[in-house]
Amino acid sequence: MSEETLSFQAEVSKLLDIVVHSLYSDRQIFLRELISNASDACDKLRYEGLTEPALLEGDATFRIRLSVDKEASTLTIADNGIGMSRQELVDNLGTIARSGTQAFAEAVKARQADDKADLSLIGQFGVGFYSSFMVADRVDVVTRRAGDAHGWRWTSGGSGTFSIAEAPEATRGAAITLHLREDAHEFLDEHRLRTIVRTYSDHIAIPVEFVGHDENGTPTLETVNEASALWTRPRDTITEEQYTAFYRHVAHGMDAPWHTVHFRAEGVMEYTGLLFIPQERPFDLFTPERKPRLKLYVNRVFITDDCEALLPSYLRFVRGVVDSSDLPLNVSREMLQEDPRLRKVRSGLTRRLLDEMARRARDNEEDYLTFWTQFGAVLKEGIYEDFERKDEILRLARFRTTASTTPVSLETIAGRMKEGQKALYYITGDDADALARSPQVEGFLARGIEVLLLTDPIDEFWVSAVPTVHDKPLKPVAAAGADLDALPLTEPETAEEAQERAPTDQEQLDRLIAALRATLGKDVADVRASSRLTDSPVCLVAKEGSLSPHLRKLLSQANQSTDLPDDRVLEINPRHGLIRALAKRCAEAPADDARLQDAAHLLMDQARILEGDAPADPVAFARRLTAALASAVS
């Protein structure tokens, strides 16, 4: 077949355009990405060779080779791994956009503020191969898939198209040749290359060999890396730098891990775990798949990094490796998901990770909060999903409250409850600052009662699974009802305040409530007086037992349920001057008094606005507001 030219998929093209035309810091990471791909390719063949030994073609000694040609200004990274068929070559390196392609392009754009794009995270997005174009103006990939008779050559300058032709010279595996850009000739320097390999790929379990020449020009081979699986080495022989380098390899990150745990589990199931909690959120933390990304090895043979059974999804931010000698090597990836032995591993890993988090929280709360801020929203999913460990996760959880902008534990909050306080109260919404100022919490603030401010979408779900905390009921502020009446105000009222806040005459209040109900009709589920309010005249609360307004909003944003009835209750403050005045007018005015009706709608719209909603009818709202202002001014 003669050479064929194909176009990159549009998103890939866009990504390449950014890679080719940006200036970067850390561009040496291209080598880490290519070595990492080469090592994955060897791992894949080793795994496939277990069930199909013919694929190994009699050669199961895997290696990665680096060589430079100074005259041609090329650097080649060659492996004897699985290789790619023609179709795989076309799909993997050009026509199928991986899920991270667009996400990566966007992330780079967002970070381009200082003119130097940070492309170091490219591998995290599953598009590491394209980092070759940071240093090369042409890339050739010569490859033969294990077991295939023919090989192929892929070549591209990184703009718009790539070509594919037959390559009879291809050996098993893949050889990536980079034609280095004028400004990237530093990567022809052997010393520099060795340093990079040692920094980034020392722990790769497959030897990375450097092809040099002796003084007679005869080729020499030198292994540059340690080439033993890091997790199999004793802990006290591994330096922190080595752990960090390994973490960067598995997480494709540039940060250092926030926590590293390296252990050997013995007992019913024997396995080694080397797990990391990152410092920064990976980009796909909140994608719908919610997949954990641990790498599973059996006796140092890589099996999969797509094993949902290995960790609960609320720990999906954890990266690392699990290697067990007690799992069968030839087990299929699908069977693994159901394997009871794996369930034991999962439970052991979860136990250990939660224990480690608790320990870090005990040791240094401030430092623990850096972790919590990044991953708390994910960990909290466990309160809802992992019944067995619900209480443990609740102990790890930290919350912002009306009394504390620094998140605190439930234990702390429970420990400073007021005498006579019957429950722990919470409010849900999007923005903690707005919630802290919401009329709904006024009555709590006036009584010195701390309210939890819950702003993660998951909060709406777990609260329903947790009826009590530290033996106290956990209640939404909307359900506080009579609890508040029973508690005293923090500061006794002055005589002046008492007069200002004199309660509305009960009979007049009842008439006002009836009038509001009649005017607002179906806009509200009910109208009632409340002690929740101190400074504001009105607020909207959810009817007891119904969806909270925040959850209703989340569901309608997710398009899950747009036709949920709005059954919010309008609460009015009988001790507010405006309510007193309206009640008085209501007692004297005819039932269809236009001003009273306008006031009812304005109050309702005001309550809506405070909940972050728009007025029901903006034009009518504006007209009523103008009329009210005009009459106040004149």
Ligand SMILES: Nc1ncnc2c1ncn2[C@@H]1O[C@H](COP(=O)(O)OP(=O)(O)OP(=O)(O)O)[C@@H](O)[C@H]1O
């Ligand atoms: N040396 C290689 N041998 C065989 N296949 C390769 C090689 N390099 C890349 N590939 C194929 O090309 C695909 C794309 O590589 P790329 O580095 O862009 O992403 P990735 O390696 O899949 O991402 P991740 O690093 O997250 O696994 C790989 O998944 C693999 O199938």
